Amino acid sequence: MKRLLFALLGALAFATPALADTPWTLVKSYPHDSAAFTEGLFFQDGALYESTGLEGRSDIRKVRLKDGKVIQRRVLEPRYFGEGIVNWGDRLISLTWRHGQGFVWRLADFAPVGDFRYAGEGWGLTQDGRHIIQSDGSAQLRFLDPDTLAEQRRITVTWNGRAVQRLNELEYVRGEIWANIWYETKIARIDPATGAVIDWIDVTPLVKAAGVRDSEAVANGIAYDAARDRVFITGKYWPKLFEIRVGK
Numbered sequence: 001m002k003r004l005l006f007a008l009l010g011a012l013a014f015a016t017p018a019l020a021d022t023p024w025t026l027v028k029s030y031p032h033d034s035a036a037f038t039e040g041l042f043f044q045d046g047a048l049y050e051s052t053g054l055e056g057r058s059d060i061r062k063v064r065l066k067d068g069k070v071i072q073r074r075v076l077e078p079r080y081f082g083e084g085i086v087n088w089g090d091r092l093i094s095l096t097w098r099h100g101q102g103f104v105w106r107l108a109d110f111a112p113v114g115d116f117r118y119a120g121e122g123w124g125l126t127q128d129g130r131h132i133i134q135s136d137g138s139a140q141l142r143f144l145d146p147d148t149l150a151e152q153r154r155i156t157v158t159w160n161g162r163a164v165q166r167l168n169e170l171e172y173v174r175g176e177i178w179a180n181i182w183y184e185t186k187i188a189r190i191d192p193a194t195g196a197v198i199d200w201i202d203v204t205p206l207v208k209a210a211g212v213r214d215s216e217a218v219a220n221g222i223a224y225d226a227a228r229d230r231v232f233i234t235g236k237y238w239p240k241l242f243e244i245r246v247g248k
Contacts, residue, residue, distance in 0.1 A: 026209075038052060038053075059076060097122055132145075
């Protein structure tokens with residue numbers, strides 16, 4: 001019932017689509033672990049870093065792009081439901097869903113180096129070079145101090161004056177915050193100064209190309225390779241990760 005309600009609310013929220021969604025083209029597809037319940041994703045130094053969720057199955061991993069092979073992994077304690085991850089310097093920062101517990105790991109080998117607490121739920125993470133940016137499943141994004149991880153401010157994400165709920169996985173792309181919306185096939189392009197949605201990226205064709213029938217296999221995973229201006233998209237349980245070229 002809860003899933004059905006979210007789906008109905010999502011349909012109502014986006015009953016009025018953008019006049020012209022941001023155009024994109026498919027460049028290439030890569031293998032992806034179809035058992036991964038993807039919660040976070042970023043690209044760093046030629047590799048993908050991914051976090052997965054579900055109690056007893058959550059981990060953070062380094063993944064080789066060309067074949068999807070996991071080349072480094074850190075398994076979370078079974079009680080934790082892993083959520084978003086982000087890099088900051090030589091560290092990797094990760095969230096958990098409902099425990100209010102975050103972790104700091106050494107990026108090189110995933111050795112634990114610290115932890116932190118936060119109010120509410122943990123969903124997605126990204127960074128803009130000055131702040132860590134966190135989603136919590138609501139229409140708000142939190143901006144955190146990257147050294148202390150203390151919250152500094154928030155913005156409310158809106159589209160045509162209406163709050164956009166269920167902001168999930170995040171990525172910072174060309175000065176914008178991009179966000180998956182839980183149970184939706186559109187990615188929001190968000191102005192980080194105002195919270196206003198600039199436009200949408202409709203990834204419905206990728207959902208279909210992934211070929212997954214599970215209702216939980218939603219689009220959730222955006223990574224950006226700034227050096228080569230490449231965008232990677234995947235989802236929960238998707239057997240593929242897609243590289244797309246997005247219009248500016």
